[in-house]
Amino acid sequence: MNMKEIEFQSASYDQWKEEAVKALKGKPFESLFTKTIENITLEPLYTQESLIEKLGGQLEKQVSTIRSLTQKTSFAVAQQIMGNDAESFFVNLEESLSRGNEMITINSPAAFDWSEENVHKLAAYLSENSFKITVGSSEDSLLQVFDQIDEAKRENVQGYVIAPQPVQLADYPNVRTFAANTIPFHNNGANAVQELAIALVQAAEMANEAADFKAFENKFFVQFAVDTQFFAEVAKIRAFKVLWKAFASAFGNEASAVPVVVETSVRSFSKYDVYVNLLRAGNEAFSAAIGGADVVTVHPHDALTQYTEQSTRIARNVSLVTKEESHVTNVMDPAGGSYFIESLTADYVKEAWSLFLEIEKAGGLQAYGIDAKIEEVYNARIKQVETRKHSLIGTNIYANPADEIPTVENAHFAQVKRLAVPFENLRANFAKSGLKPAVLTFGPLKNYKPRADFVQGIFATAGIVAHQTEGFRTIEEAKNWLASADYDYIVVAATDDDAKELIPALLEGKKQNILLDAAGKYKEEEATWTANGLNGFIFAGQNIVQKLNDVVLSVKGVQQ
Numbered sequence: 001m002n003m004k005e006i007e008f009q010s011a012s013y014d015q016w017k018e019e020a021v022k023a024l025k026g027k028p029f030e031s032l033f034t035k036t037i038e039n040i041t042l043e044p045l046y047t048q049e050s051l052i053e054k055l056g057g058q059l060e061k062q063v064s065t066i067r068s069l070t071q072k073t074s075f076a077v078a079q080q081i082m083g084n085d086a087e088s089f090f091v092n093l094e095e096s097l098s099r100g101n102e103m104i105t106i107n108s109p110a111a112f113d114w115s116e117e118n119v120h121k122l123a124a125y126l127s128e129n130s131f132k133i134t135v136g137s138s139e140d141s142l143l144q145v146f147d148q149i150d151e152a153k154r155e156n157v158q159g160y161v162i163a164p165q166p167v168q169l170a171d172y173p174n175v176r177t178f179a180a181n182t183i184p185f186h187n188n189g190a191n192a193v194q195e196l197a198i199a200l201v202q203a204a205e206m207a208n209e210a211a212d213f214k215a216f217e218n219k220f221f222v223q224f225a226v227d228t229q230f231f232a233e234v235a236k237i238r239a240f241k242v243l244w245k246a247f248a249s250a251f252g253n254e255a256s257a258v259p260v261v262v263e264t265s266v267r268s269f270s271k272y273d274v275y276v277n278l279l280r281a282g283n284e285a286f287s288a289a290i291g292g293a294d295v296v297t298v299h300p301h302d303a304l305t306q307y308t309e310q311s312t313r314i315a316r317n318v319s320l321v322t323k324e325e326s327h328v329t330n331v332m333d334p335a336g337g338s339y340f341i342e343s344l345t346a347d348y349v350k351e352a353w354s355l356f357l358e359i360e361k362a363g364g365l366q367a368y369g370i371d372a373k374i375e376e377v378y379n380a381r382i383k384q385v386e387t388r389k390h391s392l393i394g395t396n397i398y399a400n401p402a403d404e405i406p407t408v409e410n411a412h413f414a415q416v417k418r419l420a421v422p423f424e425n426l427r428a429n430f431a432k433s434g435l436k437p438a439v440l441t442f443g444p445l446k447n448y449k450p451r452a453d454f455v456q457g458i459f460a461t462a463g464i465v466a467h468q469t470e471g472f473r474t475i476e477e478a479k480n481w482l483a484s485a486d487y488d489y490i491v492v493a494a495t496d497d498d499a500k501e502l503i504p505a506l507l508e509g510k511k512q513n514i515l516l517d518a519a520g521k522y523k524e525e526e527a528t529w530t531a532n533g534l535n536g537f538i539f540a541g542q543n544i545v546q547k548l549n550d551v552v553l554s555v556k557g558v559q560q
């Protein structure tokens with residue numbers, strides 16, 4: 001049989017839905033729909049027909065806008081240059097440029113003073129290489145470098161300056177200093193729609209003060225942090241380009257491509273199992289490349305503590321591998337035409353533009369109360385992590401109890417509202433408590449193992465490996481063990497049927513200083529068991545951080 005001649009019959013959406021309903025075995029079809037943190041509904045299947053029905057003629061306009069406002073298919077590698085002193089900084093700078101870094105990237109203040117000698121030395125590099133400089137204020141001593149660059153070379157100097165307020169640089173037509181910087185809001189928990197709207201609000205403030213829109217646009221760029229929500233971040237970058245066209249039109253101008261400068265997010269970074277941060281950063285960098293970013297900075301996996309030569313090299317290589325081996329930069333708008341991403345892009349455009357107008361009507365970000373709105377989103381994120389509806393591999397799931405938190409802290413990221421912080425604090429709390437936990441198992445291995453493994457996984461998030469018994473065969477054996485057990489907190493892992501016989505028997509002779517929980521949900525038995533001395537339950541979907549911190553407090557209570 002010639003495989004090339006085989007044709008597969010296409011299935012309609014209704015046929016797919018029918019099969020999906022069968023596979024759900026009684027669960028509603030609506031259970032396949034998902035709400036994002038932006039309150040956008042993700043469907044289980046996207047088709048050409050559904051996309052055309054949703055966007056109609058706007059689809060072609062959306063795709064053409066994104067492609068016309070994309071400067072180039074590739075991106076510039078912008079690896080941050082670090083150094084404990086001026087000497088090591090310039091050594092690292094030379095090393096970085098020789099190994100593929102394409103943009104000198106500096107986040108000031110540095111660990112050393114920008115003396116006149118250091119500034120003069122840096123000026124020679126900025127005269128010949130593009131750059132991205134982030135400063136805390138227009139008074140930062142690093143900005144003196146622009147006074148040191150040869151006047152004859154200034155017209156050709158290219159780069160970006162990110163500051164709280166636009167820095168005025170005369171004689172530097174190719175240095176962009178008007179930045180819509182959404183990263184501080186991202187680090188506080190903002191969602192994609194909020195970030196896009198904030199970028200437009202910041203752009204509007206600068207455009208309104210400019211005498212000429214085109215002059216402003218030529219000095220403008222936007223900076224985003226890209227998180228681990230892969231498709232969402234692709235759609236976010238693409239959506240900005242569509243929004244920019246509408247924004248320029250509102251000012252009576254035809255839009256030109258403005259650079260999208262991107263950093264990988266540290267919001268999802270954890271101090272535990274730090275090599276998972278490398279996977280997160282790689283995922284983020286790849287989504288930035290697909291979305292159409294012009295500049296990409298990849299933060300090393302140990303960015304929260306202290307960079308090393310190795311981690312910096314790995315981070316730089318993430319960008320280089322993406323550029324050289326994925327071939328994604330050989331394609332203009334690689335995500336274009338994807339039913340899902342085009343639909344999500346359109347959703348972001350619609351919601352972000354609506355929020356932008358709402359903020360403008362209120363009188364700006366502060367008048368609108370953007371900080372409180374972002375705080376709501378942050379709290380929702382934390383709840384998702386604490387209940388494990390959102391996975392942080394190595395932190396709230398598949399955690400390694402042997403991991404230890406480094407004591408060094410990188411001041412640049414100390415204020416980021418990271419999602420892993422509640423679990424890092426939980427570990428610290430458990431370490432101080434000295435609590436001794438155990439898992440009491442009952443029955444054959446195949447019966448208790450799923451729940452015992454689940455409980456051990458919960459303990460692991462707190463840095464604990466609990467003692468685990470071999471499955472007791474009789475209730476009497478379990479009672480005798482419990483009577484002599486030298487543990488503070490014990491969780492019973494058994495099947496529902498076994499637990500309904502075992503738990504009441506264990507409660508009869510349980511010592512007062514032992515906290516006893518059951519693994520699973522027992523709604524009918526809950527009231528009776530807790531009245532007879534059971535502390536509570538451990539089950540999927542529970543707020544792990546709250547539960548385990550309550551356990552520590554309860555153990556202290558019964559021991560006093």
